[in-house]
Amino acid sequence: MIKLSINGLLVEVPEETTILEAAKKLNFRIPTLCNHDDLCVAGNCRVCVVEQLGGKALFAACGTPVAEGMQILTNSLKVRTARKHVIELLLSEHNADCTKCYKNGQCELQNLANEFSVGDHIFLDLLAHKEYTIDRFSPSIQKDDSKCIRCQRCVRTCQELQGVNALSVAYKGMHQKISTFFDHSMAEVICTNCGQCINRCPTGALVERTYLDEVWDAILDPDKHVIVQTAPAVRVGLGEDLGLSPGERVTGKMVAALKRLGFNSVLDTDFTADLTIVEEGNELLSRLKKAIVDKDENTALPMTTSCSPGWVKFIEHTFPEFLPNVSTCKSPQQMFGALAKTYYARAKDIDPKKIVTVSIMPCTAKKYEADRPEMRSSGYKDVDYVLTTRELARMVRQAGIDFSQMKEDHFDRLMGASSGAGVIFGATGGVMEAALRTAYEIVTGREVPFTDLNIMPVRGFDGIKQASVKIENCLDEWKFLEGVELKCAVAHGLSNARELMRAVKNGDLNVHFIEIMACPGGCLGGGGQPIPTNQKIREERAAAIYEEDMSMPIRKSHENPEILQLYEEFLGEPLGHKSHELLHTHYKERERY
């Protein structure tokens, strides 16, 4: 343990603690900008500087470990002057048109400017000498360098957490900026649109492309029938942006609010999550059959999931040789879109031309996914607009809805019912768990042998998880699987995904089925979720997801009555002709930069 004093108060902390953490223990908040709980220390913004009594230079509190006997001042004259200078300098290089800015009111730079009441600017406006263009080419991400404070959170996110390296620091000195491969637009590079960088950007430099106006226009157009679907992870995150605490389940409130917003039908992506499980489970079994019974050497195994569009784009760029291994199932969002303009339209007798499908996603990559040219199986754009959890919260605020007072409501019928298996899609390991609950039962006629159906080995936040289930006493049709140990692996966050795929490639990992989610923690930690997102908050959201699962009367996808109805009335059978037309897709190799 190390003893030191901060502003005259003694504190004792373990070695390796930073001054920032030690100060927090004493309830002194030191302002920070480049620091983020999820990322390695950068120490580049310098707003967190503190004074060591008798010391020459100031220390960056975020990056300096405590030392015995330190006497730290967090608010001395030297510190205050330096801090004010640093904030002023950032603002002098910043396009501070807050009232026009997407982050107005939710911006860490703006908060600091406010706290330190930087009224009259001391320094010259440097922006006048520079030229900036806003990159709006990506359907998911808007990058505005004139609002960038070069904290490099995005770069560290993209490199450390995601291992994508789409963003890096380019040029030096006054020209230094955050850039991409040869300054190409975000739409043209290896970026997966995961939005993790957006989630960590303290300013308005990286934000989602917003489609709020388009959605409002559709809602207010009497000729349109606007359907909304909500992803599993939204219901455990939305509350955070509307005044509730992390980990609160707000499913019913969310449905009520969506109805008040004027959507014609409020349906659930969890429904198509269940559908995905049925299709994907059957796809896995049919691949296993081809490999084991037909001895077809061209059958690609292990099969990987395909519901995370960030992951799909990542593998298209990074491991194209494994594209045949990716499940051909569309993501739940896209299955929903394709059914909305076919099955739903037919059942409700509405001209699909008049249907507008909106999805609320924890994800920014879903915006890109909806724009993929393959995603028009209904003959129309299957999903018209994708909004993030954050955008929905903004919509709720715009409409003046008092969210916390909403009375719980239920999803509409036809594509609104779901099982607990659909809900856990929102957490890392959830798709695997849901798939096992269904596949095991298809093959053996019995429930998976885990207490309460909770497959604990695939839960939790380890970067790479492995589990296996021994298949015994199969039904006749599946006898070829008798005694087979079904092996699975799960990764979340693309750095872990890369590591896992490398292991598969090198032959170090031999499994049948792989679940990968692009975002740390799975969709509950998605790039479109409320800011901040960090490990503590991810854990709280995950707990909420599993509570929600336990609270559902139906816990297995193949028992969802609306899924059964769908197959009976429309699709026929899993992997059938109609499924292939509407629910499955293909992938393409992409450049590596």
Place this chain on the structure above:
Amino acid sequence: MKNIPVKRVDLIFEKIVCKEIFKKIISMDPERIIQSVIDSGLKGRGGAGFPTGLKWQFAANEKGDEKYIVCNADEGEPGTFKDRQILDEVPEKVFCGMAIASKAIGAKYGFIYLRGEYYFLVSKLEKKMDEFHLLMKEMGHDFRILLRLGSGAYICGEESALFESIEGKRGEPRNKPPYPTASGLFNKPTCINNVETLVYTVMILKYGASHFMHLGTKDSRGSKVFSVSGDTPKAGIYELELGMSVDEFVEEFGDGDTKAVQVGGAAGFCVPRKRFADTVIGFEGVPTGGSMKLFNSSRSMYNVMHNYLDFFAEESCGQCTPCRVGCQQLLKGIEAVKKGERSSKYLDELVKLATTMKLASKCGLGQSVGNAFSSIVENFKEEIIY
């Protein structure tokens, strides 16, 4: 105070047989080698002036057998051109210094990080390195040197940025602590020294610590290679005993009309004529990595400073706020004052900003911009304003 007059020394470029010295050293305990360097009082010649023996001792005390010696030959400080000459004339002495350091701290690999513009030295260095490696083999000392080239960024001379660069990353300084001796190149204990520092260690072990210690002053032992440029009839490289005053230096090298000397390059201090007599060149006065630039009365100190600030605004790595934005503000600030867009009072704000840069910047670059700025503004205010 009696200063040491300008006195030439010939240690760095003296032709010696490295094999003989190395023979003597190979049988020495690392502790004795380190003690000699400590006793000599040698301080780093790359600019920061850290006691070399102490640095070696820190690195030697680290556990583990993967350690590195790095020779900093980036020589980016404006007005410094002595390392180039050393590497050109006596490369074997540089290698020998690295080998001694490797013996002292227990390293098997050394890197020379050579300024990109010194590419013309590469073939010569490689040839000499081959000979050196044969010598190491013959001596039974397991040590190899690898050559790496910079790409023209001044910041890559800063030790931690240099490590990043060798590791194939963008040259951005790291947070300190940890210091290089604990976690440097490839996050292993590393001893990084300037070219000239390494050669001095060879001469210290050849002639003994006291020989070196008896040169110079209490705070600045020994001699130093100076790169003299600017308004001088005698531009060039000179090895001089430390401890002379700027006055004596100007008497020797000036053109009779010297109004200021910039000691230590862009990162150093500007000494005006009125301070020549009472300013010692050395760690007790104005330290220098070797750059000595003389300005006569035909020079505008506004232009001199503008030039330096332009350099820093370009050469800052750009990662930290005080330095990246501060350099631009100082540059644009003096322009605004010159054009009359801001009053001369604004210079006071800029001096305060320079202090913040000194206190709050992440590395030595940003921390030293204020040296030149404040010393020029203080002494040549009129030239800046009018």
